[in-house]
Each structure stands twice: as structure tokens, then as C-alpha cells.
Amino acid sequence: MLGDEAIALGALHAGLSGVYAYPGTPSTEITEFIQNATGYGKETYIIGGHELKANGKIHSRWCSNEKTAMEAALGMSYAGKRALVCMKHVGMNVCADAFVNSAITGVNGGLVVLAADDPSMHSSQNEQDSRFYAKFAMIPIFEPSNQQEAYNMMEDAFNLSESLKLPVLMRVVTRLAHSRANVEIKEKANDENKLNPDNGRHWVLLPAIARKNYLSLIEKQKDMINASLSSKYNKLETTKQNAKLGIIACGIGYNYVMESNAEDVEILKISQYPLPEQKIKDFAAKCEKILVVEDGQPVVEEAVHGILGAEYSILGRLNGNLPRTGELNPDSVAIAINAAITGEEPKEYPTATSPINVVGRPPALCQGCGHRDVYTALKEIVEEYKDARVFGDIGCYTLGALPPFQAINSCVDMGASITMAKGAADAGVWPAISVIGDSTFTHSGMTGLLDAVNDKSNITVIISDNLTTAMTGGQDSQGTYRFEQICLGLGVEPEHLHVVVPLPKNMDEIKQILRDEINYKGVSVIIPRRECIQTHARKLRQAKK
Amino acid sequence: MKTDIILAGVGGQGILSIATIIGEAATKAGLNLKQAEVHGMSQRGGDVQSNLRLSNETIYSDLIPRGKADLIIAMEPMEALRYVQYLSPNGVIVTSSKPFVNIPNYPDETELFKELDSQNKVVRLDIEEMAKEIKAPKSANVILLGMAAPFLDILSAEELRSAVGRVFSSKGEAIVEANYKAFDFGYENANK
Numbered sequence A: 001m002l003g004d005e006a007i008a009l010g011a012l013h014a015g016l017s018g019v020y021a022y023p024g025t026p027s028t029e030i031t032e033f034i035q036n037a038t039g040y041g042k043e044t045y046i047i048g049g050h051e052l053k054a055n056g057k058i059h060s061r062w063c064s065n066e067k068t069a070m071e072a073a074l075g076m077s078y079a080g081k082r083a084l085v086c087m088k089h090v091g092m093n094v095c096a097d098a099f100v101n102s103a104i105t106g107v108n109g110g111l112v113v114l115a116a117d118d119p120s121m122h123s124s125q126n127e128q129d130s131r132f133y134a135k136f137a138m139i140p141i142f143e144p145s146n147q148q149e150a151y152n153m154m155e156d157a158f159n160l161s162e163s164l165k166l167p168v169l170m171r172v173v174t175r176l177a178h179s180r181a182n183v184e185i186k187e188k189a190n191d192e193n194k195l196n197p198d199n200g201r202h203w204v205l206l207p208a209i210a211r212k213n214y215l216s217l218i219e220k221q222k223d224m225i226n227a228s229l230s231s232k233y234n235k236l237e238t239t240k241q242n243a244k245l246g247i248i249a250c251g252i253g254y255n256y257v258m259e260s261n262a263e264d265v266e267i268l269k270i271s272q273y274p275l276p277e278q279k280i281k282d283f284a285a286k287c288e289k290i291l292v293v294e295d296g297q298p299v300v301e302e303a304v305h306g307i308l309g310a311e312y313s314i315l316g317r318l319n320g321n322l323p324r325t326g327e328l329n330p331d332s333v334a335i336a337i338n339a340a341i342t343g344e345e346p347k348e349y350p351t352a353t354s355p356i357n358v359v360g361r362p363p364a365l366c367q368g369c370g371h372r373d374v375y376t377a378l379k380e381i382v383e384e385y386k387d388a389r390v391f392g393d394i395g396c397y398t399l400g401a402l403p404p405f406q407a408i409n410s411c412v413d414m415g416a417s418i419t420m421a422k423g424a425a426d427a428g429v430w431p432a433i434s435v436i437g438d439s440t441f442t443h444s445g446m447t448g449l450l451d452a453v454n455d456k457s458n459i460t461v462i463i464s465d466n467l468t469t470a471m472t473g474g475q476d477s478q479g480t481y482r483f484e485q486i487c488l489g490l491g492v493e494p495e496h497l498h499v500v501v502p503l504p505k506n507m508d509e510i511k512q513i514l515r516d517e518i519n520y521k522g523v524s525v526i527i528p529r530r531e532c533i534q535t536h537a538r539k540l541r542q543a544k545k
Numbered sequence B: 001m002k003t004d005i006i007l008a009g010v011g012g013q014g015i016l017s018i019a020t021i022i023g024e025a026a027t028k029a030g031l032n033l034k035q036a037e038v039h040g041m042s043q044r045g046g047d048v049q050s051n052l053r054l055s056n057e058t059i060y061s062d063l064i065p066r067g068k069a070d071l072i073i074a075m076e077p078m079e080a081l082r083y084v085q086y087l088s089p090n091g092v093i094v095t096s097s098k099p100f101v102n103i104p105n106y107p108d109e110t111e112l113f114k115e116l117d118s119q120n121k122v123v124r125l126d127i128e129e130m131a132k133e134i135k136a137p138k139s140a141n142v143i144l145l146g147m148a149a150p151f152l153d154i155l156s157a158e159e160l161r162s163a164v165g166r167v168f169s170s171k172g173e174a175i176v177e178a179n180y181k182a183f184d185f186g187y188e189n190a191n192k
Helices: A003-013 A028-038 A066-078 A096-105 A131-137 A147-164 A207-219 A221-229 A253-259 A277-286 A299-308 A330-342 A370-384 A396-401 A416-427 A438-455 A483-489 A504-519 A533-544 B015-028 B077-082 B109-117 B127-133 B137-151 B157-171 B173-190
Strands: A016-021 A044-047 A050-053 A082-088 A111-117 A168-173 A179-181 A236-238 A245-250 A265-270 A289-293 A313-315 A389-391 A432-437 A459-464 A497-500 A524-528 B002-010 B032-036 B047-055 B069-074 B087-096 B121-125
Touching: A003 A016, A003 A028, A003 A082, A003 A111, A003 A147, A003 A168, A003 A179, A016 A028, A016 A066, A028 A082, A066 A082, A066 A096, A066 A111, A096 A131, A096 A207, A111 A147, A131 A168, A131 A299, A147 A168, A147 A179, A147 A221, A207 A221, A221 A277, A245 A253, A245 A277, A245 A299, A245 A330, A253 A265, A253 A289, A253 A330, A265 A277, A277 A299, A289 A299, A289 A330, A299 A313, A370 A396, A370 A432, A370 A459, A370 A504, A370 A524, A389 A416, A396 A432, A416 A432, A416 A438, A416 A459, A432 A438, A438 A459, A438 A483, A459 A504, A483 A497, A483 A524, A497 A504, A504 A524, B002 B015, B002 B077, B015 B032, B015 B047, B015 B137, B015 B157, B047 B077, B069 B077, B069 B137, B077 B087, B077 B109, B087 B137, B109 B121, B121 B137, B121 B173, B127 B137, B127 B173, B137 B157, B137 B173, B157 B173
Parallel strands: A016 A082, A082 A111, A111 A168, A245 A265, A245 A289, A289 A313, A389 A432, A432 A459, A459 A524, A497 A524, B002 B069, B069 B087, B087 B121
Antiparallel strands: A044 A050, A179 B032, A236 A265, B002 B047, B032 B047
């Protein structure tokens, strides 16, 4: 099964009562698996030949964004039940307020936050490492090295969360989330926790209480370190006694180290944090130098510098022994190990140059997609207004930045199209046009639109509505069929709110509305609405069955 | 024993179905398996690939090291060529010979095939035409799997063929038969 599916099943078998998430590659399939396994009134579900009891009451509906997801899960934990929150790495930025403070309140029922990082940015705008967030919040991390471990760890993570009364982060990367392997599973799922709402004052983060909670969180650090020291996931492996090179292999970095078949090395596998400092000191004492192999940013490498001091020789991404950016792979790790053993400069890392007669084939908007018609209209309008700037957002329509459209000037984070257009308009840019999808609008666009309305900012907002969260594979969108009411409720003037159908035959109408609304000195919203052709085709196929 | 396979194509061509069939056969045969897939942005008309590793020993890395792949199975000739640096010196390329041109700068086809044919061993056939010939237009990918079967040392052709049956069983007898026919047709033609 897929790594994401192993995580989902591990959570279900650990006695999960609810998953809360917003779709985001590479984390989406976790929630989808739980929806498919437990939804639709099934009594049992069959995985890998085992028939298991389904529980139609397990919450799995999509949330508006990662912050609402995190808070709802904390509420479920408050009520005594086990809850899982799933997101891609940048979702951690959205839920950071709730996430960091959930370590101060503590939890009641087990609470696991699953962050799927995307080193190499296969489908993301950065490669931030979620382990920083757990260190910042001072909570434990589990980082599985393979699908089996991901399945097994989920139960351990819930147990640790309940014994420490803290949320636990599970961090995975694309190559685990989106890779399949055989996984052995339990025959029976745990029962869910009973409803048992907490009553303690520690949930009220008034300064006087929060100060006490913070001290108690600091007290718990030694329990967390002890858990890491005795963890079966942090283990020593030796191919040769008294090897000069020690390798600290974190998460899936361990797989690439093992794949290299390196002899004459000692390996310390790290899959549970905070770092077991004493173990690392003992390990370093046996070796002459240490290579840190971790996917993502050099989180452990920096920490090991602190643990071992300036005298000790530590190799990794920071000193150039491994590439500073991008995901690890068996080739880069093999080169790094070889260089670390010989003490030579690592030989050149193979780059992703294409062989002769091969050219890039970038992704493109589907033929027949409504976003295409929106960009066709927009491109012509922008040619009429030479100073126009188009602020884009996150979704399929970000592909409007590529040829043939090249129609957007920015794409930063969920919802930024509206607020950046507003700021640019405040500075004097005209026309300032924002393009945002329906799901992104309800995720983080609504509050920005309220700001713009309150300021009567001179912007034109296009909510390109395809009735779904298309980029991640067609999940439900939270505001479907309610966008006019939402915009009116936020104060958009009815005469400056338009719904159009993005089809070539309506091109003249759409362009005229765009011109009129650009010329209006205030907030206008245009909603081109036509269902995503992928979800439409899927529904037709299902209807046929 | 192990077999490392790179599956390549353009989003929507059905390479993941090939992976599913091989995976089904491997699981039935009790082999270990790892299969790294591409989801999300790269699916929309862009290049897609999957690393599929089969072994009777522990498999660590989800990704195949450069120069170690035994087989490239591709639904598109330029996509086959994209991964040649991962192919071992004795490796085999099994590919559709029909270019899928959805980009303005697609390379010159004569040059493309010259480069492709200069590789160690290449089996290329127009699987879309073949699928039409046997009146199974949706089974071009299964024809390709049949073509690849003689080179997939770790699984027998019979094991792969019966996995085709199991994977399509929920879709009815007619579809299973069409896919058996496609598999056999590919297998026979690969040997020529």
C-alpha cells in the first residue's frame, strides 16, 4: 500500500475517532483513504485480506483550511478521543498558531499532526522542513523510514501523545507518502476512546495559566528525551566495529544509506525526536567523524554541531558533502558516504540534465478546462491595459503562468492573490487583478476580500470556480454554490458581482464585464463557473456503472 | 534476485495501471516491492514516471540508483529516452514507437529514434495501432506489458498474465478477455 494509506490505516487501527485535513500534495490520500474505508455506511472494510470493522461515525470530511482542521482536532482531543490532522508542509504555516499553542494547553485524547514535506518541490512552492515546527513547539516527532514503520508508528504516536499529554508530530516526505510497499497489518483495530471531556483550567491560556503550562512543558522535555533514548526506532547498526565513519541516518535517509551497501561504517538510525543526545555523544566517541543524512533541511546536522562542539568533524548538507537543496536519492548519498570515507571532496553530483533529443514536458491545463477560457479572456484584456498586473494563487490555475498564457505575475501562498492585489492597488497599481480558485478562496481568500471591501480598494477579483479542489484530484470544495452569498455577506456590492460561464462562445461577454469592472473604482468580483472536466467525467463514469 | 523497472509516459497514458498489474503479480509471487509514484502537479499532460522495484530480498530505497534499472517500460518514445541514465549497461527499453506531441518543441523524430536505437536493446512497436488491430483500443498499455514480459526476469509471463485477469476481473469477462488478448499479442510480437 501507499505510504499515505499505511498512515491512514495505522491511525484507524490505533482507535482513531476523526481526521481533519485540507487537501495538499503529498498528504491528500491519507484522508481520502479514511473517507473510503469508513464512509458511506459500510459496516466492514477489507484491507490486505483482513476484514475490519468500519465505523461510519469516524469524522473525515474535508475542512476549509489547516487551521480549522487543527483546532477541530484539538477539540476532539479535549473531548477525550484520538484525532489526526493531516496537511502538506506549508499547511503547517497556516495552522501554526493552533499548533504551537496546543503544546501549551496539552491534550486529552491522543493528537497526532501529520505533516508531509516535499523536498525538491515536486508540487510545492518551497521545501521547508516541518521538524523545525515541532522543535519550536517543543513536542516529539516521529519520522518513519518506510511504509511499515509509518503504519506501526501511528499507534505508538497516539500512545505517546496520551502518556505525555502533548500533541505529537509525524513527519513524512513525498518519497514515503507516494511510494508503495508491502505492509503487514494487525488483525483487529483498537476500540475508540470513550467520550471524556476534560475539565482542567490548563485549557484556558490566560497568561497566569499559560506560564504554569509552559513550565510543565519544559518539565516534560526530559520525559520526551527518555522516550527517544529508549525508542526502538532509534537504533544502532554496525557493519564494522570501530569504523572511523559514523552515519546518522534520519527518516528515509536511512534507506539510501542501506542501499549504498557501504562497509566500514557505523549507522545510528534516527526516527524519533527530540534527539537522543547521550546516544549521539556515545556514538561520536566511537567514531572519528560523522555524516548526517537527512531529507529536507539540515535540522539534525545543526543540532549535532551543538551537541558535539566545534572540534568534532561533522559532514552533511552544510559543508557541501551532500547537496544543500533538493531531496536525497541513492546516488547523492552513495557519493557522500564515499567522500566521507576517503576524506576527499565529493565527486560531482549527477544533475538532472536531459539526454540528447529529450525536452521538458511541463504540465498544462487540461483541454476543455474552464480556467483556459478565463485566461484567454484575461490575456486579451491585459493587452488592452498595458499597466495591468495579475496576482495569481495556488491551484491548477497557477499553470496560467506557463505558456501559452503567461497570464499571471505572482503566486505566493493560499489567498495572497486578493491581498497582494489590494496592497499593490493601495500603492497605485491599476488595473490590479486577482485570480483565485473556489477552494483557495474559502481556504484563505475571504478575510482578504473583507479587508479590500472595507478599504474600497480598487481591485478586480476573479474567483475561477470549478466546483472542486481540482489540483489535488477533485476533493469537495467548502463553499460550492454559496460564493455569491459569501461575497455579498462580506460587503461586495451586488452590481459589481457577476457570474459567467467560461466557454469560448461567451468570450465577448466575459471581456466586456472585465473591462467594465476594471474601470469601476472599487472592489469587483467576477465568478466564472464551470465544473472541472476531470470531476465531471468521473461523475459520468460512475453514473454509467 | 531483483528487478528494477522505470515506467514512463505522459499523464493519462496508463503507466500506473501497468505498475498495478506487475505489483499484483509480484505480491502473489511473495516478492518484496517498492513503487514510487508521481501525483499532483505532474499529472496534467506532463511527463510522469514510476520507479518499480521487485526483489526476494529487502528493498531499502524507494528510488532506483542511476545505471541500475533493468528495464524501462514507456508509453512514449521520448519519455523512454528521458531516463536512459538510470538504465544499466545491459538494460532493455520496451516502448511505444508513437510520439505524443503536446509541446511545441518536440524533437525531430528521425533524430529521436536514432538516439533511442543506439541504446543497448530496444523493443519498440506502435502499440496504439496494434490495439486497434485486435479491437482493444483501450488496452495499448497491456500490449506494452506483454512486450515487456520476456525481459521481466523475476516474474514469469504466466504470472503476469494471470495478474492481468485478476486486476480487470471486476470489470467483467469481456474486458478480461480483451486484456488477455492484448497481453498475448504484445508478448508474441516482442520476441520477433
